[in-house]
Amino acid sequence: MTQSLQEKSRPRNSSLDIGDEDLRALAKAFADLSVQYFDEVASRRVFTSATGEDLRSRFDEPPPAGPASLESLIKDCRDIIDGSRHNGHPRFFGYVASPSTPVGAFADLLASSVNSSVTSWRSAPAATEIEQTVARWLGSLIGYDENAQGVLTSGGSMANLTALLIAHRSRTSAAVSETGINNSGPRMTIYASDQVHFSIIKAADILGLGHESVRLIPTDDRFCVDIRALRASIQRDQDEGLKPFCVVGSAGTAATGAIDSLSDLANIAREHGLWFHVDGAYGAPAAMIADLKQMFAGLERADSVSLDPHKWLYTPVDCGCLLFREGASARKAFMTEADYVKVLEFANLESFAFWDYGIELSRRFRALKVWLTLKYYGATRIAAAIADDIAMANYMAECVGQAPELELLAPVQLSICCFRYVPAKLRAELESATSDDQRQRVEAEINRLNEQIMYRVQRGGEAYLSNAMLRGKFALRACVINFRTTRADIDLTLQAVREVAQQIEIEYAA
Numbered sequence: 001m002t003q004s005l006q007e008k009s010r011p012r013n014s015s016l017d018i019g020d021e022d023l024r025a026l027a028k029a030f031a032d033l034s035v036q037y038f039d040e041v042a043s044r045r046v047f048t049s050a051t052g053e054d055l056r057s058r059f060d061e062p063p064p065a066g067p068a069s070l071e072s073l074i075k076d077c078r079d080i081i082d083g084s085r086h087n088g089h090p091r092f093f094g095y096v097a098s099p100s101t102p103v104g105a106f107a108d109l110l111a112s113s114v115n116s117s118v119t120s121w122r123s124a125p126a127a128t129e130i131e132q133t134v135a136r137w138l139g140s141l142i143g144y145d146e147n148a149q150g151v152l153t154s155g156g157s158m159a160n161l162t163a164l165l166i167a168h169r170s171r172t173s174a175a176v177s178e179t180g181i182n183n184s185g186p187r188m189t190i191y192a193s194d195q196v197h198f199s200i201i202k203a204a205d206i207l208g209l210g211h212e213s214v215r216l217i218p219t220d221d222r223f224c225v226d227i228r229a230l231r232a233s234i235q236r237d238q239d240e241g242l243k244p245f246c247v248v249g250s251a252g253t254a255a256t257g258a259i260d261s262l263s264d265l266a267n268i269a270r271e272h273g274l275w276f277h278v279d280g281a282y283g284a285p286a287a288m289i290a291d292l293k294q295m296f297a298g299l300e301r302a303d304s305v306s307l308d309p310h311k312w313l314y315t316p317v318d319c320g321c322l323l324f325r326e327g328a329s330a331r332k333a334f335m336t337e338a339d340y341v342k343v344l345e346f347a348n349l350e351s352f353a354f355w356d357y358g359i360e361l362s363r364r365f366r367a368l369k370v371w372l373t374l375k376y377y378g379a380t381r382i383a384a385a386i387a388d389d390i391a392m393a394n395y396m397a398e399c400v401g402q403a404p405e406l407e408l409l410a411p412v413q414l415s416i417c418c419f420r421y422v423p424a425k426l427r428a429e430l431e432s433a434t435s436d437d438q439r440q441r442v443e444a445e446i447n448r449l450n451e452q453i454m455y456r457v458q459r460g461g462e463a464y465l466s467n468a469m470l471r472g473k474f475a476l477r478a479c480v481i482n483f484r485t486t487r488a489d490i491d492l493t494l495q496a497v498r499e500v501a502q503q504i505e506i507e508y509a510a
Contacts, residue, residue, distance in 0.1 A: 168209070171188070
């Protein structure tokens with residue numbers, strides 16, 4: 001009888017079933033395409049030569065009513081690859097976007113095949129355990145907490161938003177979830193450096209605190225938060241009847257890679273009873289390197305830490321992470337009851353639900369790509385790749401320092417090098433300027449020149465730099481987080497900057 005029921009329940013002739021032969025052909029075609037891409041990414045243009053109109057005309061079509069052939073699908077995918085910016089290229093230095101390893105890419109394929117929605121243990125038992133293991137691993141590897149709890153998120157912005165929500169709820173006695181933020185008493189304030197990632201300011205807006213609740217503290221000549229100015233700002237707000245509740249430290253700012261004095265921030269947070277959050281979305285994985293651990297001293301005292309495996313652990317997007325020391329604070333912020341998600345399991349491990357610790361309900365199996373990457377390569381090998389990236393950024397800074405037409409605009413603390421091109425004529429005008437107005441005019445001209453340099457280098461396809469504005473100076477920003485990058489790639493990038501700059505100067509002179 002049981003066998004008969006199983007036979008009856010087995011799907012037959014489903015409209016979306018694929019025969020074994022076709023399934024294997026599909027798998028082989030896409031595996032071959034992925035392998036080919038990894039083989040050739042370093043020889044491609046960094047940025048597509050296609051225009052917006054080119055891509056619109058190629059892909060803008062009505063929804064298909066019937067099936068396409070495998071050959072045409074592969075051709076479409078090749079066109080997608082050709083129309084992409086290649087973050088895995090060894091001369092892609094824009095933003096903080098690392099390459100994917102093949103291991104991470106194939107892990108994503110398996111995760112999508114299983115298609116677990118990692119809401120709770122009962123929905124995804126193995127995936128839940130893997131994610132909790134990955135959180136403990138990450139906490140241990142960066143020297144935060146060997147027993148760290150955490151949740152994987154879409155990225156650093158979501159991790160920071162989650163952290164600030166937990167921080168706010170942990171430091172207010174009002175029933176904000178019931179009565180709303182307007183009834184929670186005095187304005188509550190957050191403190192961070194003027195170099196902090198904009199997601200902190202955005203999070204304050206989303207939480208209903210408003211941009212004005214974020215105190216952006218001046219930074220020193222290394223772009224690290226000024227501790228005296230921070231203390232003064234907290235005291236001033238307390239004197240005015242406001243309620244400071246959180247201080248955010250940066251462990252690798254997006255613009256320059258600056259690392260705040262985390263120990264000093266931890267002391268201030270403890271003195272004033274503030275939540276201490278560290279935004280290490282970019283830089284925290286560098287704490288895996290023994291020689292750099294002192295730079296991150298104080299990280300282990302944070303109440304929460306954000307870091308992105310899809311930035312400097314070479315895993316595919318999307319994969320951010322929020323680590324926290326005490327799960328009770330997170331549960332206070334997120335505990336919500338609803339019959340359709342009520343957990344009826346009684347065993348402690350089996351009653352776990354991620355919705356008690358974060359914003360999302362539906363969550364993909366992000367942890368698998370981190371877990372498999374760490375298992376395949378080992379933490380030592382990954383730390384060595386991070387150290388190599390830092391060495392490449394320092395090499396670029398050395399090259400900039402030796403070139404009279406280039407100027408370093410910030411010290412290299414991790415793997416970001418910020419510089420600009422200053423031709424001899426404008427350098428002479430800047431040095432001979434006798435008034436602020438003259439200096440501002442020359443600086444504005446240098447800024448315009450470097451804006452054009454960046455745009456032309458990007459569109460040229462040889463390399464890709466982004467930008468930062470540092471003390472009013474437009475910087476060409478190179479973020480090296482690519483295990484494929486060599487000194488030759490640094491040399492080629494700086495040469496591309498020189499060639500583009502010289503071409504612009506010729507056009508100006510004509």
